[in-house]
Amino acid sequence: MQTLVIIFLSIGFFILLWKKLIHIDISFFLFLALIFLGFFSLNDTFVSFIADLFSIKYEPIAIVFLTIFILLCINITLLIFITKINLKHIALVKKVAAIELEQQKNEEINKNDINN
Amino acid sequence: MNKNNVVVMIPSYNEGDIINLICDNINKLNPLYTILVLDDGSKNVFKPKKKIKNLYIYNSKINYGLGVTTNIAINFMLKNKFDFLVRIDGDNQHPIDCIPKLIEKMMDGSDFCVGTRVNAEIGVTIRQKLNKYIKRYFNFMGKILISRDIPSDLSSGFMAFNQKSAMYLSSQVLDRYPEPEIIMLLTIKKFNVNEIMIEQFPRKFGVSSIKYFRGVLLVYKFNVFLLNNFLSKVIKLCKL
Numbered sequence: 001m002q003t004l005v006i007i008f009l010s011i012g013f014f015i016l017l018w019k020k021l022i023h024i025d026i027s028f029f030l031f032l033a034l035i036f037l038g039f040f041s042l043n044d045t046f047v048s049f050i051a052d053l054f055s056i057k058y059e060p061i062a063i064v065f066l067t068i069f070i071l072l073c074i075n076i077t078l079l080i081f082i083t084k085i086n087l088k089h090i091a092l093v094k095k096v097a098a099i100e101l102e103q104q105k106n107e108e109i110n111k112n113d114i115n116n
Numbered sequence: 117m118n119k120n121n122v123v124v125m126i127p128s129y130n131e132g133d134i135i136n137l138i139c140d141n142i143n144k145l146n147p148l149y150t151i152l153v154l155d156d157g158s159k160n161v162f163k164p165k166k167k168i169k170n171l172y173i174y175n176s177k178i179n180y181g182l183g184v185t186t187n188i189a190i191n192f193m194l195k196n197k198f199d200f201l202v203r204i205d206g207d208n209q210h211p212i213d214c215i216p217k218l219i220e221k222m223m224d225g226s227d228f229c230v231g232t233r234v235n236a237e238i239g240v241t242i243r244q245k246l247n248k249y250i251k252r253y254f255n256f257m258g259k260i261l262i263s264r265d266i267p268s269d270l271s272s273g274f275m276a277f278n279q280k281s282a283m284y285l286s287s288q289v290l291d292r293y294p295e296p297e298i299i300m301l302l303t304i305k306k307f308n309v310n311e312i313m314i315e316q317f318p319r320k321f322g323v324s325s326i327k328y329f330r331g332v333l334l335v336y337k338f339n340v341f342l343l344n345n346f347l348s349k350v351i352k353l354c355k356l
Contacts (some may be wrong), residue, residue, distance in 0.1 A: 097174045097188040
């Protein structure tokens, strides 16, 4: 059952990639890490190894912590992307407004020239 | 510097026909003033009367907030080499006849001048009382953490910039309700910041866009700004 869930999630992820609904950037590797972590955590030796590495007595909690860490990384990466997109969007809005106001100014100058 | 080389910016959001009245009054006050109406995604787009002179309009389809509109006006001012930019609210609560007083203060050497509302704390409704305490809190914290010389009304939208302060602000990305941020930033950066006393008229048209949720957001953002400034000071001290 666990294997099926992980396989289903990874297939879903690759369909999104194939349909170009998501593209490969830094966050992509974090998603990939999450899928691999899911696969590897089916193996007891891997879970014990991770728990030993972080000196965690209750072994499964090590995988939970690792998952939370990767999710936090994804969150931060997405937050940085959103902030960057927002700044670019504002810059574009300002540029469009400047162009439109410049056009009005030029029309005004032309009108004054014709009147003179 | 020319005291007539002024652009008056009026941000508008669902203000309706009152903008025409404000533009008319500005034309009557000084026909040489340029008027810039920035409609920030209103449901009913602003339609100007034909007789209004020196009028430029930008209608945005989406509401981006006062920060972006102020940035647009600053860029317009810098590009067209206006000496001063005056910002007034689009609800006709600001005294338009005080604009020359604001400009005079700027001609005396100020980089930025704000109109402190002497009657802003009058009111008996819960909202008005809350407003009063928020303003007092802004003022108290600003004087303690930023500078004693900071103007008393940090949320006034009646303000004027010269080229120097506008140049600095053009490099900043201003957020929604940017008034406290603008005043604090310019004070921190040691610009010559001044204030004049004005009397605000009661609101006759429309409703304020600052509802309870946005009010909370405003206070939150103010605190984040203060915290950021405080941490920067601490880091600077640690480096020394």
